[in-house]
Amino acid sequence: MVGRKVVIVGSGFGGLAVARGLEGTDAEVTIIDRSNHHLFQPLLYQVATAALNPSDTATATRSLFSSSDNVRVLMDHVIGVDTSRSVVLTDQSGHVAYDFLVIATGADYSFFGHDEWAEHALVLKTMDDALTIRERVLAAFERAELEVDPAERARLLTFVVVGGGPTGVEMAGAIAELGRTTLAGDFRRIDPQEIRIILAEAGSRLLRPFCPQQSAHALKALAALGVEVKLGAVVQQIEDDGLWLGDGRIDASTIIWAAGTKARAAAKWIGAAAASNGGIIVDEHCRVPGHDAVFAIGDAASQTAADGSILPGLAPVAKQQGRHVARMIRAQLSHGRAPRPFRYHNWGMMAVIGRSQAVADFGWLKVNGLVAWLLWSIVHLFLLIDFRSRSSVYLSWSYAWFTHGRIARLLTRGSATAQKPLVTKEASS
Amino acid sequence: MVGRKVVIVGSGFGGLAVARGLEGTDAEVTIIDRSNHHLFQPLLYQVATAALNPSDTATATRSLFSSSDNVRVLMDHVIGVDTSRSVVLTDQSGHVAYDFLVIATGADYSFFGHDEWAEHALVLKTMDDALTIRERVLAAFERAELEVDPAERARLLTFVVVGGGPTGVEMAGAIAELGRTTLAGDFRRIDPQEIRIILAEAGSRLLRPFCPQQSAHALKALAALGVEVKLGAVVQQIEDDGLWLGDGRIDASTIIWAAGTKARAAAKWIGAAAASNGGIIVDEHCRVPGHDAVFAIGDAASQTAADGSILPGLAPVAKQQGRHVARMIRAQLSHGRAPRPFRYHNWGMMAVIGRSQAVADFGWLKVNGLVAWLLWSIVHLFLLIDFRSRSSVYLSWSYAWFTHGRIARLLTRGSATAQKPLVTKEASS
Numbered sequence: 001m002v003g004r005k006v007v008i009v010g011s012g013f014g015g016l017a018v019a020r021g022l023e024g025t026d027a028e029v030t031i032i033d034r035s036n037h038h039l040f041q042p043l044l045y046q047v048a049t050a051a052l053n054p055s056d057t058a059t060a061t062r063s064l065f066s067s068s069d070n071v072r073v074l075m076d077h078v079i080g081v082d083t084s085r086s087v088v089l090t091d092q093s094g095h096v097a098y099d100f101l102v103i104a105t106g107a108d109y110s111f112f113g114h115d116e117w118a119e120h121a122l123v124l125k126t127m128d129d130a131l132t133i134r135e136r137v138l139a140a141f142e143r144a145e146l147e148v149d150p151a152e153r154a155r156l157l158t159f160v161v162v163g164g165g166p167t168g169v170e171m172a173g174a175i176a177e178l179g180r181t182t183l184a185g186d187f188r189r190i191d192p193q194e195i196r197i198i199l200a201e202a203g204s205r206l207l208r209p210f211c212p213q214q215s216a217h218a219l220k221a222l223a224a225l226g227v228e229v230k231l232g233a234v235v236q237q238i239e240d241d242g243l244w245l246g247d248g249r250i251d252a253s254t255i256i257w258a259a260g261t262k263a264r265a266a267a268k269w270i271g272a273a274a275a276s277n278g279g280i281i282v283d284e285h286c287r288v289p290g291h292d293a294v295f296a297i298g299d300a301a302s303q304t305a306a307d308g309s310i311l312p313g314l315a316p317v318a319k320q321q322g323r324h325v326a327r328m329i330r331a332q333l334s335h336g337r338a339p340r341p342f343r344y345h346n347w348g349m350m351a352v353i354g355r356s357q358a359v360a361d362f363g364w365l366k367v368n369g370l371v372a373w374l375l376w377s378i379v380h381l382f383l384l385i386d387f388r389s390r391s392s393v394y395l396s397w398s399y400a401w402f403t404h405g406r407i408a409r410l411l412t413r414g415s416a417t418a419q420k421p422l423v424t425k426e427a428s429s
Numbered sequence: 430m431v432g433r434k435v436v437i438v439g440s441g442f443g444g445l446a447v448a449r450g451l452e453g454t455d456a457e458v459t460i461i462d463r464s465n466h467h468l469f470q471p472l473l474y475q476v477a478t479a480a481l482n483p484s485d486t487a488t489a490t491r492s493l494f495s496s497s498d499n500v501r502v503l504m505d506h507v508i509g510v511d512t513s514r515s516v517v518l519t520d521q522s523g524h525v526a527y528d529f530l531v532i533a534t535g536a537d538y539s540f541f542g543h544d545e546w547a548e549h550a551l552v553l554k555t556m557d558d559a560l561t562i563r564e565r566v567l568a569a570f571e572r573a574e575l576e577v578d579p580a581e582r583a584r585l586l587t588f589v590v591v592g593g594g595p596t597g598v599e600m601a602g603a604i605a606e607l608g609r610t611t612l613a614g615d616f617r618r619i620d621p622q623e624i625r626i627i628l629a630e631a632g633s634r635l636l637r638p639f640c641p642q643q644s645a646h647a648l649k650a651l652a653a654l655g656v657e658v659k660l661g662a663v664v665q666q667i668e669d670d671g672l673w674l675g676d677g678r679i680d681a682s683t684i685i686w687a688a689g690t691k692a693r694a695a696a697k698w699i700g701a702a703a704a705s706n707g708g709i710i711v712d713e714h715c716r717v718p719g720h721d722a723v724f725a726i727g728d729a730a731s732q733t734a735a736d737g738s739i740l741p742g743l744a745p746v747a748k749q750q751g752r753h754v755a756r757m758i759r760a761q762l763s764h765g766r767a768p769r770p771f772r773y774h775n776w777g778m779m780a781v782i783g784r785s786q787a788v789a790d791f792g793w794l795k796v797n798g799l800v801a802w803l804l805w806s807i808v809h810l811f812l813l814i815d816f817r818s819r820s821s822v823y824l825s826w827s828y829a830w831f832t833h834g835r836i837a838r839l840l841t842r843g844s845a846t847a848q849k850p851l852v853t854k855e856a857s858s
Contacts, residue, residue, distance in 0.1 A: 036571055053482040062615040072617045075571040092575045142465055142504040146521045186491040188501045 003028055004333055007088050007096055009078050009266070010104035011038045011061045014298030014318035018102050019071050021326020027333060029071040030096060032088065036060055036075045039127060042315065042380055045167065048124055048133040049174035050182075058127055078105075081269040083291055100293050100329050103266045103280060104322065107299035107313055110262035110277075117238040121257035124167060133256060137175060140253040144194075145187050155251035157195045160243060162235055163259030164201025165208065166351040169218055171256055172199040173354035176225040197226065198252075200233040200245055202259070207351055207359065209312070214359040217368045221357045235259070261313060263300050270294060275302035275310070284341035285328055286321050295328070297321035303342070311344050320344055350376045432457050433762055436517050436525055438507050438695070439533035440467045440490045443727030443747035447531050450755020452497040456762060459525060461503045461517065465489055468556060471744065471809055474596065477553055477562035478603035479611075487556055507534075510698040512720055529722050529758050532695045532709060533751065536728035536742055539691035539706075546667040550686040553596060562685060566604060569682040573623075574616050584680035586624045589672060591664055592688030593630030594637065595780040598647055600685055601628040602783035605654040626655065627681075629662040629674055631688070636780055636788065638741070643788040646797045650786045664688070690742060692729050699723060704731035704739070713770035714757055715750050724757070726750035732771070740773050749773055779805045 004027050008015045011033035022029050037058040046052040065071040077091040087095040109123040122133050137159065144156040159179070161172040176197045184192040199206075199222060205215040206222075206229065219229055236244040242251040263278035272280045272288050279302030280288055286301060288294045298318030303311045311317050324342040331338050348362035350372065358372035367375065433456050437444045440462040451458050466487040475481040494500040506520040516524040538552040551562050566588065573585040588608070590601040605626045613621040628635075628651060634644040635651075635658065648658055665673040671680040692707035701709045701717050708731030709717055715730060717723040727747030732740045740746050753771040760767050777791035779801065787801035796804065 036567065053484050055482050060615070066615050073615075074575060076575060092572070138465065143521070146503060146505060186489070186495050186502075 004099040005030070005097055006100045006102065006329060007032065007098035008102040008104060009033070009088065010106055010298075010300070011035070011073070012041070012104060012106050012298060012318060013315045014106075014300075014322040015102065015104035016061075016064070017319045017322025018104065018295075018297070018326045018329075019065065019068075021323050022329060023065070023068045023071060025070065025330060025333060027070060027100075027329065030074060030098075031061060031065075031071065032074045032076050032078055032090065032093075032096065033061060034075065034077045035126065036062065037127065038064065040383075041125075042383070044124055044127070044130050045170045045174055047127070047130040048137075048171070049178045050134050050138065051174070051178075054127055054131065078269070081294075083270055083294065086293070098293070100332075101291075101295070102322075102325055103269075103288075103294070103296040103300050104298050104318070105264040105266045105300045107261040107263050107278075109257055110260045111257065112260060114238070117235075117257065120238045120240050120243075121162070121255045123257050124171065133254070136254050137178065141179070141183055141187060141190065143253075145189050151251070154194065154196075155241060156253045157190065158198070158250065158252040159196070159254045159256070160198045160200060160250060160252045161256045161258060162200050162243075163257065164199055164203065164206040164229070164231070165258060166349075168199055168201070168256075168258035169206055169222065170352050171258060172197055172227045172229075173222060173225055173352070173357070176222070176227050177354050180226050195226070196228065198228045198230060198250065200230045200235065202232065202234045204231055206231075209349060210351065210359055210361055211366065214361065214366060214368060217359055218351065218353055221353045221369075225354050225357075261299065263302070266296070266300050272296075277302065285338070286325050286342060287328075295325045297325055305344060306341075314349070316347065317344055350379065352376050433528040434459070434526055435529045435531065435758060436461065436527035437531040437533060438462070438517065439535055439727075439729070440464070440502070441470070441533060441535050441727060441747060442744045443535075443729075443751040444531065444533035445490075445493070446748045446751025447533065447724075447726070447755045447758075448494065448497075448500050450752050451758060452494070452500060454499065454759060454762060456499060456529075456758065458500040459503060459527075460490060460494075460500065461505050461507055461519065461522075461525065462490060463504065463506045464555065465491065465504045466556065467493065469812070470554075471812070473553055473556070473559050474599050474603055476556070476559040477566075477600070478607045479563050479567065480603070480607075483556055483560065507698070510723075512699055512723065515722070527722070529761075530720075530724070531751075531754055532698075532717075532723070532725040532729050533727050533747070534693040534695045534729045536690040536692050536706075538686055539689045540686065541689060543667070546664075546686065549667045549669050549672075550591070550684045552686050553600065562683070565683050566607065570608070570612055570616060570619065572682075574618050580680070583623065583625075584670060585682045586619065587627070587679065587681040588625070588683045588685070589627045589629060589679060589681045590685045590687060591629050591672075592686065593628055593632065593635040593658070593660070594687060595778075597628055597630070597685075597687035598635055598651065599781050600687060601626055601656045601658075602651060602654055602781070602786070605651070605656050606783050609655050624655070625657065627679065628656050628658045629664065630658070630660050631663045633660055635660075638778060639780065639788055639790050640795065643790060643795060643797060646788055647780065647782055650782045650798075654783050654786075690728065692731075695725070695729050701725075706731065714767070715754050715771060716757075724754045726754055734773060735770075743778070745776065746773055779808065781805050 006027045006029045008018050008031045011031050016038055019029050019031055038061045040057045043057040047054055047057055062073045074093055076093050078088055079091055080089040087097050090096055111117045123129050140156045144153050147153045147156060159175050161168045179195045180192045206218045207215050222229055233245045238255055242249055243255055267274035267280045275281055280296040282288055282296050282301045282303050286295045286297050288296055299313040305311055327339045350358055350360040352358040356370045356373045358376045359368050360372040360375050435456045435458045437447050437460045440460050445467055448458050448460055467490045469486045472486040476483055476486055491502045503522055505522050507517055508520055509518040516526050519525055540546045552558050569585045573582050576582045588604050590597045608624045609621045635647045636644050651658055662674045667684055671678055672684055696703035696709045703709055709725040711717055711725050711730045711732050715724045715726050717725055728742040734740055756768045779787055779789040781787040785799045785802045787805045788797050789801040789804050
């Protein structure tokens with residue numbers, strides 16, 4: 001069975017895990033992704049808030065497989081799949097044949113039926129998104145420094161994050177630290193008290209996956225950073241220069257949407273059944289029912305655990321599923337025994353709030369504050385995939401921690417003072 | 430004389446030197462620049478070729494003056510100067526009054542009357558320019574990997590640098606190293622021999638400011654890197670997908686223009702006489718004749734030395750002029766004695782060709798090869814203005830040197846596969 005073709009769509013945590021698991025086998029592995037890099041998404045918010053450089057949290061996918069002759073990487077857009085002929089249809093490479101197909105296309109932000117809000121709200125999924133947020137926040141400060149009209153100054157210095165999950169909490173905390181600590185001293189006319197960071201959550205508490213006590217800790221820690229947390233605040237409308245929450249209008253320069261995700265539109269490629277969040281419903285081996293050679297993993301999939309719960313959209317789930325799919329394919333290549341059904345090993349979860357503030361829940365142990373933050377730092381440091389990123393990120397962090405400095409405070413892309421939203425248009429794949 | 434207002438337009442080497450020289454004085458110093466960062470231009474080509482991160486070669490200007498209460502920074506576009514009322518006219522901050530004005534607006538690329546070429550050729554002046562080149566080069570490789578038509582593959586893998594001065598030489602060398610060494614191993618279908626890097630120089634030798642022997646060394650070193658150097662090659666026409674040189678047409682994906690600069694259009698703000706390259710003609714104190722309170726320095730100025738030569742457009746000239754202007758202003762603030770006329774101290778010049786290849790000319794000593802490269806590295810390391818950049822750049826370099834790796838190989842900005850030129854439009858200021 002030499003030369004069986006495995007096509008992996010997506011170079012996120014899931015897709016990479018499959019490819020890694022097939023390195024050195026007889027399979028001809030092709031990774032297709034529309035971007036040229038693997039993104040370490042858990043740290044992307046630090047690029048958005050100027051603490052890290054883009055290359056600290058992303059690596060050229062191609063360079064990860066330099067020494068694996070059986071893995072090739074195509075930067076291309078997938079536009080569909082023809083399951084009857086077992087080919088992936090791409091924008092530039094034409095038809096790419098597969099014997100096994102792995103859909104690992106990840107998730108995108110969902111505006112809950114208000115797609116028009118995407119024009120005004122920023123999201124944080126791609127490197128482009130992160131750079132756009134960084135640019136918007138830094139430009140808002142620069143403009144506020146020049147602005148004489150108090151109402152417009154107040155608007156420029158108001159940053160709203162929608163969604164009190166882990167991403168929303170870390171973004172709100174990081175913007176508060178960037179604004180009130182790092183930048184405040186550099187501007188002559190901006191009073192740190194003028195800066196408003198609002199975190200709006202529709203539910204009754206932050207960090208829903210955590211226990212109420214940890215939600216309360218996060219609320220307190222954010223308040224200490226100067227973040228106004230609004231619970232039970234449902235967004236009614238998002239406009240260019242502000243938004244309507246339950247209790248009225250807030251003028252804001254920057255609105256960041258972190259309120260919900262949906263799987264990218266891969267289910268329709270194969271005519272598969274999708275869950276309400278768009279994830280392709282898969283069996284206990286991450287296979288798409290009716291397509292034995294097609295797998296879906298990570299945020300692109302919706303898998304029900306043995307206990308009846310739906311697996312969450314987390315990096316560890318995607319990685320473990322990816323390793324499982326690689327085992328499945330290896331077993332078929334060698335006519336070996338199929339592995340046992342996939343079971344997600346939950347090692348715990350963490351959410352970072354700010355400098356030396358986090359919450360961590362390992363099931364048997366819950367910790368908050370500095371200890372949780374240190375654990376978070378260590379875990380994320382070791383999770384970073386290549387040595388180069390690891391050492392550089394560590395230096396950037398150490399530097400930022402000791403000096404409150406931000407290294408990546410650059411306005412580029414000629415759009416520095418533009419107020420127009422810079423939402424990146426993304427084609428499917 | 431408390432509170433005399435000094436306005437500096439431009440935050441390059443010259444402008445910063447003036448501001449540094451006035452820190453802690455009674456003067457109220459305002460730096461106006463359209464970008465928010467000071468650029469360490471000598472290393473910008475390394476950002477363009479993915480060896481360094483943007484923040485390694487740029488620092489938020491504001492952060493450089495955090496602790497200087499008498500220096501403020503405005504990110505704004507200057508649209509003119511009203512010398513009769515001593516105010517600078519800006520786009521957003523309105524009129525900014527000055528007692529002393531320093532024009533340090535730098536230079537832009539000149540297409541020698543063919544401004545339409547700017548649509549097709551890339552330049553390297555701003556951070557945006559560098560990121561655009563990086564994107565274009567990396568995307569060309571990605572597209573070539575997918576391309577089946579041999580002619581189009583050849584075009585995609587052809588990179589032309591126009592201009593054999595220091596910038597052209599370092600760009601050609603860096604692209605050759607990026608393509609043939611770093612990237613070659615990561616692509617499955619690209620044969621390093623397919624990659625063409627052409628350096629076109631209209632004159633009879635490279636690096637004209639250096640001696641012919643060093644020009645010859647550069648030519649040989651570039652050839653060893655696989656760069657085709659074409660001397661006496663005059664550009665006739667630049668088009669979207671190639672260019673016409675003296676000896677015919679070359680299809681190319683990437684054309685980088687490094688053939689000539691002109692001062693930015695600041696002379697007309699004050700109705701001053703300009704040299705042929707657009708530089709404001711200044712006296713021996715960098716003053717604009719007829720405007721005792723107006724100075725011009727660096728690439729924005731044209732100053733004749735005591736020996737009758739025009740000072741070159743180099744960073745050390747701008748810095749030394751900036752320090753001189755600061756002394757002039759300090760003398761006037763304190764009614765002290767004016768300094769002696771400005772004299773440029775030429776400590777030598779260097780041009781880097783590639784990894785461990787450079788030429789250096791200190792007048793009394795000329796060195797080539799590894800020794801010159803080590804000197805170049807050390808000098809540029811120490812010139813970097815703040816510690817953070819220094820340590821990080823050093824690490825990036827060490828890493829790249831030992832591994833041939835490139836850390837910043839990211840395609841972002843949603844334009845990865847776009848073939849359309851991404852030339853940044855720049856307004857004046």
